[in-house]
Amino acid sequence: MILEVAILNVIPELADKFERNFKIASGIISKMKGYISHELQKCIEEESKYILLVRWETLEDHTEGFRGSKEYLEWKALLHHFYNNPFPVVEHYRGIDLG
Structure with a gap:
């Protein structure tokens, strides 16, 4: 399993709209090959800062599959x-195996 991590600094006055759009975008990413799960967390100290965690079966499922798809273009249009x-x-x- 691969964990994708992204820190998202959102324009402060657009944070509510970002969260609404992210709910829509969640439906896009969750249907992709190799997708396992994702979560979006909001920073307590900086309210317009988020962390996105996405679990993929392989690195290529994200970097080639998702990023090379037409669905990624929809994702970008909703969020970037x-x-x-x-x-x-x-x-x-x-x-890392700690056992």
């Missing part, structure tokens, strides 16, 4: 205009 500088950096993580 809400982001303030800096534009979100997306990173990918894999679990």
